[in-house]
Amino acid sequence: MRAVRGRVLTLRANPFLAEPRECLVHHEDGLVVMRGGRITAFGAYELTKGALPPGVVPAEYPNALILPGLIDTHVHYPQIQMVGAFGAQLLGWLERYTFPAEASFADRRHAEDTARLFLREVLACGTTTAAVYCTVHPHSVDAFFAESERFNTRMVAGKVLMDRNAPSALLDTAESGYRESEALIRRWHGRGRQLYGVTPRFAPACTEAQLDAAGALLRAHDGLYLQTHLSESPAEVAWVQELFPARGSYLDVYAHAGLVGPRSVFGHAIHVDEADLCTCHRTGAALSHCPTSNLFLGSGLFRLFDALDPRRPVRTGLGTDIGAGTTLSLVRTLGEAYKVAALRGDKLDAVRALWLATAGGAEALHLEDRIGRIAVGYEADLCVLDTAASPLLAHRARYCTDIEELLFVQMTLGPERVQATWVAGEPVYEAARTPDPYRY
Ligand code: GUN
Ligand code: ZN
Structure with a gap:
């Protein structure tokens, strides 16, 4: 005791x-x-x-x-080596900085060393639960969960799925992504405090077959998470419209594959409309507000008070989104959330801010009965x-x-x-x- x-x-x-x-x-x-x-x-x-x-x-x-x-609902552990990379918006930033960094995780030892550093830095910032993107390499997930298990932290993490529009060294296929994710789910999901998140990177990097395979994983195993990016930048939204002309909205691409429901966590969600927010409210899907990232890449201003409108509140947590975000500290991230709200004419008081970084994050992850x-x-x-x-x-x-x-x-x-x-x-x-x- x-x-x-x-x-x-x-x-x-x-x-x-x-x-x-x-x-x-x-x-x-x-x-x-x-x-x-x-x-x-x-x-x-x-x-x-x-x-x-x-x-x-x-x-x-x-x-x-x-x-x-504190609860971080959106963060990429492999990206701590390229935080603060100069001069790009989302799509150029991915090509120029993110994909090369993630390619270096083909080396298992590098993944283990980075997971060790990342988890210690996260704990030093007071964060005890996070929803974490690994890389496309299954051993990047083993490295992260092994470290989390050592500290007995409650973590959500998963292998990134992407089968197009990235360097070939980082691509899986719908079939191999399913198989490798399933092996990781069997190894880690529900072991101690560890929880698995199926992690299609975002619609532009996933074929429809891969998104459908992610949906099949969610149906095949109880209690899994689904984490991905949604409507972060205007150029990305336009690209999704081109790639999926039959879908009504970016969120609809995910809904069509069965990826929108309880324990789905969508990073950013800046450029969404009222119908999308209603869908999230109705289905129990959550949004992750990542203010330092959105300011750093110039992606836009999240509509926090619209998301949490009491008439149809959407589960909303806070994300650091390292390495587009610029700090692992959720306390600092709240300071930036205040400024993003101020730019929209809203005021984020300290009590609501504390809620976003604690009980709100827990609600976003459907863990509000335990953390x-x-x-x-x-x-x-x-x-x-x-x-x-x-x-x-x-x-x-x-x-x-x-x-x-x-x-x-x-x-x-x-x-x-x-x-x-x-x-x-x-x-x-x-x-x-x-x-x-x-x-x-
Ligand atoms: N969209 C797709 N991948 C990423 C990523 O790694 N970071 C951010 N901020 N947005 C993304
Ligand atoms: Zn992200």
């Missing part, structure tokens, strides 16, 4: 659908007790300390915010932000008048790396533990 004590913040309901302040659960001096990977007691320290057996001393985090572990909140029975994944991480931040924090301002300032000024990250009730990253802050 373990416990943490400090200022705790979590959400009890969706602040896009209810008054944000009423959704917030806040304890100035809170206690979270964990056993067997789950939260067994949670509340104000004075009222909850009776749940601590003699001899269990809580880890104390003064000057900190203890949050649920994304601090509550009894939930999986014990936590992230601890240091509110005095720099002299500037400590100074600024002294002038915050309430908890929402303190949280908002973290989004704007906070560092990439957090103070501590806990996974399934164990501390896996502690910034103060030197020289090696990682548990494994």
